[in-house]
Amino acid sequence: MVLIEYEEKDTIMHRLDPRSKLLFLLVIGWFIILYLEPRPLIILWILVCVLGWLSQLPWRKLLKNVSWIFVLLTIVYFILSLWVTTPEFFKTIPKEFATKTILVIAPEGTPLLGYLAVTYGGLLYFIAGAAKSMLAVVAFCIFTYTTSQIDIIQLLAKIRIPSTIIFVIMAAIRYYPLMLERLRIVMLAQRSKGWEIKARNPARLVKSLLPLTMPMFSEAISIADRFALAAQCRGYGVGKIGFLRKFHFTISDYIFCALLITLLVLLTLMWLWYGFGAL
Amino acid sequence: MEKKAVIIDHLTFTYAGASKPSLRDVSFEIKEGEFVAILGKTGAGKSSLLRVISGAIPHFYKGELKGEVRIDGLEPRSVSLSELAKHVGYVCEDPEIHIVSFTVEEDIAFGPINLNLPEHEVRRRIDFALEATKLKGLERRNPYHLSGGEKQSLAIAGVLALLPKIMALDEPTAMLDPLGKKRIYSIVKELNEKYRKTIIMAGQEVEIIFEFIPRVLVLAEGEVIYDGSPRELVEERQILKRAGLRCPPVTELAWRLREAGKWDEPLPLTLREAHQQILNKMAHKAKLTKTVISKSAGLTNKHRQIAIKVRNLYHIYPDGTRALNGVNIDIGRGEFVAIIGENGSGKTTLAMHIAGLLKPTNPDAEINVCGIDVTRAPMREIVKRVSYVFQNPDIQLFSRSVYEELSYGPRNLGIPEQEIDERVRNVLKMLELEQYTNMWPRELDRGKRLRVALGSLLTINPEILIVDEPTTGQDWEESRYLMNVLSNLNKKGLTVLFITHDMDLVAEFAHRAIVLHQGRIIADGPPSKVFYDPEALKKTDVEPPQIIRLTMELQRQGVPQYILTVQELYNYLVEVLS
Numbered sequence: 001m002v003l004i005e006y007e008e009k010d011t012i013m014h015r016l017d018p019r020s021k022l023l024f025l026l027v028i029g030w031f032i033i034l035y036l037e038p039r040p041l042i043i044l045w046i047l048v049c050v051l052g053w054l055s056q057l058p059w060r061k062l063l064k065n066v067s068w069i070f071v072l073l074t075i076v077y078f079i080l081s082l083w084v085t086t087p088e089f090f091k092t093i094p095k096e097f098a099t100k101t102i103l104v105i106a107p108e109g110t111p112l113l114g115y116l117a118v119t120y121g122g123l124l125y126f127i128a129g130a131a132k133s134m135l136a137v138v139a140f141c142i143f144t145y146t147t148s149q150i151d152i153i154q155l156l157a158k159i160r161i162p163s164t165i166i167f168v169i170m171a172a173i174r175y176y177p178l179m180l181e182r183l184r185i186v187m188l189a190q191r192s193k194g195w196e197i198k199a200r201n202p203a204r205l206v207k208s209l210l211p212l213t214m215p216m217f218s219e220a221i222s223i224a225d226r227f228a229l230a231a232q233c234r235g236y237g238v239g240k241i242g243f244l245r246k247f248h249f250t251i252s253d254y255i256f257c258a259l260l261i262t263l264l265v266l267l268t269l270m271w272l273w274y275g276f277g278a279l
Numbered sequence: 280m281e282k283k284a285v286i287i288d289h290l291t292f293t294y295a296g297a298s299k300p301s302l303r304d305v306s307f308e309i310k311e312g313e314f315v316a317i318l319g320k321t322g323a324g325k326s327s328l329l330r331v332i333s334g335a336i337p338h339f340y341k342g343e344l345k346g347e348v349r350i351d352g353l354e355p356r357s358v359s360l361s362e363l364a365k366h367v368g369y370v371c372e373d374p375e376i377h378i379v380s381f382t383v384e385e386d387i388a389f390g391p392i393n394l395n396l397p398e399h400e401v402r403r404r405i406d407f408a409l410e411a412t413k414l415k416g417l418e419r420r421n422p423y424h425l426s427g428g429e430k431q432s433l434a435i436a437g438v439l440a441l442l443p444k445i446m447a448l449d450e451p452t453a454m455l456d457p458l459g460k461k462r463i464y465s466i467v468k469e470l471n472e473k474y475r476k477t478i479i480m481a482g483q484e485v486e487i488i489f490e491f492i493p494r495v496l497v498l499a500e501g502e503v504i505y506d507g508s509p510r511e512l513v514e515e516r517q518i519l520k521r522a523g524l525r526c527p528p529v530t531e532l533a534w535r536l537r538e539a540g541k542w543d544e545p546l547p548l549t550l551r552e553a554h555q556q557i558l559n560k561m562a563h564k565a566k567l568t569k570t571v572i573s574k575s576a577g578l579t580n581k582h583r584q585i586a587i588k589v590r591n592l593y594h595i596y597p598d599g600t601r602a603l604n605g606v607n608i609d610i611g612r613g614e615f616v617a618i619i620g621e622n623g624s625g626k627t628t629l630a631m632h633i634a635g636l637l638k639p640t641n642p643d644a645e646i647n648v649c650g651i652d653v654t655r656a657p658m659r660e661i662v663k664r665v666s667y668v669f670q671n672p673d674i675q676l677f678s679r680s681v682y683e684e685l686s687y688g689p690r691n692l693g694i695p696e697q698e699i700d701e702r703v704r705n706v707l708k709m710l711e712l713e714q715y716t717n718m719w720p721r722e723l724d725r726g727k728r729l730r731v732a733l734g735s736l737l738t739i740n741p742e743i744l745i746v747d748e749p750t751t752g753q754d755w756e757e758s759r760y761l762m763n764v765l766s767n768l769n770k771k772g773l774t775v776l777f778i779t780h781d782m783d784l785v786a787e788f789a790h791r792a793i794v795l796h797q798g799r800i801i802a803d804g805p806p807s808k809v810f811y812d813p814e815a816l817k818k819t820d821v822e823p824p825q826i827i828r829l830t831m832e833l834q835r836q837g838v839p840q841y842i843l844t845v846q847e848l849y850n851y852l853v854e855v856l857s
Contacts, residue, residue, distance in 0.1 A: 006381040008419055150385040150392065174379060177423070182674070188636045189675045191658055192667040193735060194691030211687070214677030218721065222673075226376045229339050229360075233369040234379075235393035235441055238361040242395035244388040 004062055004141045005177060006148050012252060013055035013146040018155040020253045020260075021143050024051070027260050028139040031267065035277035037093070038128040040267065041135065047263070048138050055146050066137050070130070077129030084122040085115060092275040093121065125279060149173060150244050157241035167236065171227055178223060179216070186215045283349070284445050284477040285309040285332055290346035292327060292336060301327040303501040305346075309479065311444065314471045316488045317481040319498035320523035320754035322724050325481040326449050328498065332479060333369030333447045334360045351444055365394070367445040368438030372453040372752070374427070377434035383409075383425070384418040386433060390441045408436035411474060412466050427622050428459025432466060439470070446470060448480040453752050456622040456780050458820035460484060464491075483754065486527040486825055489513070489548045497522045513546045523756040528783065528826040528845050529553035535849045541856045550825055554832045560856055561836050586612040586743060586774045587633055590645040594628050594637060594798075602628040603639075604798035610791075612742075615769040616776045617785040617806070620795035621820040626778045629795065630745045633776070635661035649742050663692060666736035670748040672728040676720040681712055681731050684720050688739040699738070706734045710764065726757035733764070744768065746777040750784060762788050782824045786810065786843040794819060807841035 008014070013021070031044055052059070082105055090098040098121030106116035147155075149170065156166045190211040231237075270276035286308050293300040302324045309315055317325045330336040337344045338360040348355055351366040370377065380386040387408045391401040409415050412432040417425065422433055431451050438446070448467065452460040464487050470476040482488055488495065489509040497505035497512065499522045505512055512518065513530050526534065529547050533556070536542035541560075547553035587610035594603040602625045610616055618626045631637040632646055635653040639646070646653045649664040666688075669675055678684040685703045694702075707713045710730045715723060720731045729749070736744070746765065750758035758781070766788050769775045779785060785792050785806055792809040794802035794816070802815035809815070810823040811831070823831070830842045842848045 005421070005423075007421075008382055148382065148385055149380040150388055153389075154392070170379065178375065185669065185671075186674045188631070189667075189669045192634060192636060192662065192669075193675070193688040193739070194659060194662040196658065211677045215674045218673060223376065226371065226373070229335055229369075230371070230377045231379065231389075232339070232360045233333060233335070233364050234377075234390040234437055235361050235364045236389075237359070238364075238393055238395075240395045242392040242401065243398055244385060244392055244401055246398060 004058065004065065004145045006144060006146070008148070009056055009146075011054060011056050011146070013051060013142065015250070015252065016146070016256060017247050017249050017253045018147050018151045019158075019247060020249070020256050021147055022155060022159075023257055023260055025139060025143050027264050028135065030264065031277070032132045032136055034268070034271055035132065036128055036279040037124060037277055038131055040277040041128060041131045043267070044135055045131070048135060048142065051142055052138060055142050057142060057145055062138070062141055066134070066141075069137055070134055073133040074130045077126045077133070080129065081122040081126035082116040082118065083114075084125045085117050085119050089125075090121050090279050092278050093124070097121070098124070098279070121279060128279075144173070151247075153241060154243055154247070158247070163237055163241070166241075167228070167231065170231075171224065174227065175220075175223070179220060182219050182223075183212070183216060186212055186219070189215075282311045283308050284311045284313065284351060285479070286347065286349040287331070288347035290331065290344070290348060292331060292342055292344045294327075294340060294342040297342070301501050302331070305501070305503050307496060307503060307506055309477060311477055312471070312475050313494060314468075314478045314492050315480070316492040316495045317479065317498065318483075318485070318488070318495055318522065318524055320756055321726055321752075323498040323522065324501040325498055327501070328496075329369070329447045329449045329479065329481060331355070332445070333367050334358070334363035335369060338363075361393070364390070364438070364443065365441050366443050367447055368435075368441060368443040369447045370431070370434045370438055370449065370451050372450040374430035374434040374451075374454070375423075377437050378422045378430070379437075381421055381423075382418070383414060383420050383422055383433055383436075386422055387436050387440050390437055394441065404440040404442065407442075408440040411439055411470060412436040413462070426459065427455045428462040431455060431459065431463055435463075435466060435470075443476075445477040445479065448478065450481045450483065450752075452482060452484060456820060457782075457822055458621055460487070485525060489527055489530070497524065499523075509548055510545070513548065523754055525755045528824065529829055532826065532829075532845050532849055532852075535845065536852060536856070539849075539853055541853060550829055550832070553829055557829075557833060557852070558836070561833075584612045585609050585647075586614070586649055588645070588647040589629075589633070591641065592629070592632060592639050592644045592646065593641040594625075594632065595640045602798050603632070606795075606798070606800060608793065608800060608803070610774065610776070612774055613769065613772050614774055615766065615788060615790045616774075617789035617792045618776060618778045618795065619780070619782070619785060619792055619821055624795040624819070625798040626795050627747060628798075630667065630747060630776060630778055633743070634665045634667040634745055636667060659692065662688075662739060662741075664741060665743045665745065666739055666741035668729075668733050668736055668744070668746040668749070670751055672725070672732035673721070675732045675735065676728060679719060680717045681707070681720050681723075681734075682716050684731055685734050685738050688735055692739065702738045702740065706737045709737075710734050726753055726760075729753065729757075729761065730764075733761070737768075741773075743774045743776065746775070748778055748780070750779060750781050758784065782810070782822065783826075786824045786827060794821060807843055810843070811840050 028044060035041055085099060087095040087099055100120050101117045103118040106113050108115045153166055153170060195211050288306050290302055290305040291300050292302040317328060319325050330340055331348060332350060334355040337356060353366060355363055378386060379389045384405055387405045388401055391404045409418065412435050414432055414436055422430060425433065452463050467478050467480060468491060471478045493508060495509050495512055496503055497518060504521060505515065505518045513526050527548060529550055533542050533546045533553060544556055547556055589606055589608045592603050592606040595601050606629055618630060620626050628637060632639060633648060635658060638654055644654060651660055653661050676684055678687060682703060685706055686699045689699045689702060707716060712730055712734060720728055749761045762784055765775050789806055792806045793800055794809060796819045801818055802809045802812055810827045826845050826848055830838050830848060834840060838851060842851060
C-alpha cells in the first residue's frame, strides 16, 4: 500500500540506486525490531527527517494521509503497554522505576486479561512503539516517493522475489489510491440516501457500515480481477522481467551505503555491549 | 492469399455457473489489416467475443468453450494469456484498470520489460507507442492526471508496446467525453491505416463507426446476426431492431422520408452525404416560411418558482484544481435541465454542491435548494429534497433484494413502514422491476441495476432529481428507456437535472441546457438556442447533435435554425418536398 505516490523529481534521493534505498529500508527495519526504548530512536528520526527533506517529501500531505495510521497504532501500542508491568520486561532501566504503577486498569486476577496497568516502563514501551511505527511508515514513504514503480518491480525481480509476490506488491501499491477514491464516492452515494454513522452499539455500528462494505467489497474484487487480467494482457508472467534502465551504483550510492552500514554496525554493537535501545 | 488474423468457427461459450451460453455458434473470419466494429446491445455478447479473441476466455474467465478459435495462427487454449499478449492487445472500457505506474513512460514500459527485452528495444517500443497514440510530450506526466481520452490512449499504448498484430478494444470510448472519443477513434484509425494493425472494436457511437469502419458484426443474444458493411446494414431494419441498434440521425431522417415517399436514393451514412442529397432535392423547391414549433418553445415562463438558486459558487479541490469559478444559476421548479461540458468542466462538482454532497470552498457562496441553505442544512434535510443518482450503480447497491434496496432510503428518514411499502411498490411498477422484487440487485444486468439505483432514490420522493450520466455504459434502448422515465417524472412536476455527453438526448429531452467550461457557465438556455450558438460552443468540446449540424448546413435553404430532432426536421422537409 502506498501512502505517498511516486513523484518524478531530481533530488539526491530520487537519483540513488533503488538497491541503496532498499538497504536504507532494511536498516531502519532492523532497528525497529531491535529497539524497545524511545531515546535511540531520536537518532533514526533525525536520519529519516534529513532524508525526507532531501527527497522533498510533501510532509503536509504525508501527515494528512498517515494520521489515521498514527491514531490506530497509538491505540494498539497503548493497549499492549498495559501488559508491560512485570520486572522481566526490563533489562537496562531500573526495575523499581519501570514497574512503578501510575494507574491500575484491571486488578490482579481479572479473568482472561490478568493484571493491567499503566506503568512508567509501559509508558516508555508505548512511546517507543508509536515512534517506531511512524518511523517505519515515513521511511517506507520516502522509499515509495523516490522510487518509481517500474524500479520497484525490477528491484524485486533482481533480488529473486517470485513474480506472484511482485504482482501482489504491485497491485497493493496501485490499489490504495484507487480504493480510497472509490470509498469516497461510495460514501457520497450512500449519504445521498440518508446514510450516516450514528450507532454506538458495536453490532449496530457494523450493520450501519454495510452500505459501505458491500459495494467496496464488490469493487475491490472487481478491480483486483480486472487489474490481474490487464497485467497478464501486457505480458506479465511470461518469464524473467527485464529493465527499462539498468541499475548502477554512483559515488553517492557508495557514500550513502557506507554511512548506513557504519550506522548499522555502530548502533548494533552499542546495543550488544551497552544494551543501548533495550528497555 | 491474404492471411487471416482471426478465425472463429462454430464457437459457443458458456460462463461457468451460467445457465445459457453467452456466445452461440459464432463463425467468422477477419483478415490481417481489417477494421471491424462489433455492435449490439448490453449483454449481446460483444465483451465475451473480445475476451475470446484476446484469450481472456478461457484463460481468465472460465467456462465451457466449444468450436475452433485461431488468433494470429495460434490456438488460444494452448498458449498462455501472457504469451498471447504478443499477438493480440486487449483494452477494456475502464482505462484506470490498465495503469500500473506513476509516469506515462514507465507505464508503457511495463509490457516490454515483462518480455525481458534489451533496454534499447524497450526504449524504441516506448517511443513507437507514444508516437502512435499521440502521447509525445506527456512521458513524464502522472497517468492519473491525464484526461479521460489520454488515459485510454495510454491503455492502448501499453498493449501496443508489445507490438501485437491485432488490437481487441472493448468499448474503449464508453467512459469518455466527445473529445476523448474523437481522440480514440482517430488513434485506432491511424493504427489501422498507417501501422496496418487489425482492429476489432466494440462501440456504441454509430455516427462515427458507420462513417469510417468498413465492416460491422452485429450480435444479438450471443449470435452474429449481421456481418457486412454499414451501408447494407442500415437497409436491414429488422436486424437493427432485433439488435437494439439505432441508425445515425441523418440515416433515420432519410428512412422516415423514404417511408413518406420523399426519398428514393440509398440511405446516407454521414452528414455530408445527407446534406448533398437533401440539397439536390431542395434545389427546385421554394423556401418554406411556415414556422416549425420546436418543443422548447413556450417553456420559458412556465418555471417561475425558483427551486435551485446558486450564487458565487467556487470550489477548489485539495490538490489545487479549480473546479468551479463563480457559478450563478437559477433553476425553476419542474424544469428538465441538461448540464453539459467536457470532462473536468465542473459538471459533477456543481451537481454535487446542489445535492449537498460537496461544500463550497468560499464562505460567501450561496446555494439554496427548495428553500433550504444546503451549505449549512443537515444532510437529512437535504436528502428529503434532492436525490443524486451516481453514474456507477454498483457503488449504491448493497441490499439483499431489490425491495430492500428501494426501502432503505425512506427507512433512513423514518417514514412509516406501510408508506414505505406503498412507495416501493409504486416505484417497482413504474420502473418495470416488479418481477425482480426479491432478486439480489447485483444479479441484474447493468441497465436494471441503474433502474434499481434510481428507484432507491425515487422512494424518498425528492423534489429534485440529479442524474449523473444516466446513459454511460448503456445501450441505446436502455438509454432511451431511462430518459423516458425521467421525462415522465418531470411531467409530473419533478425537477430533473442530468449530466450527459449525449447531445442527442439533450436535444430531444431537455428544456434547458447549461454549458460549463473550466468551472464557469458559458451558455445557458433552451437547447434550440444553445446548440445554435457556435461561438459559445467553440470554447468547449461540445458538438451539437448531427441533426442540428445538418440543419445549420441547410441554413441557406431556409431551414429554420431551431430544429432539434429528427422528427422536427422530417416534418419540415416533408412539407418542403411536397
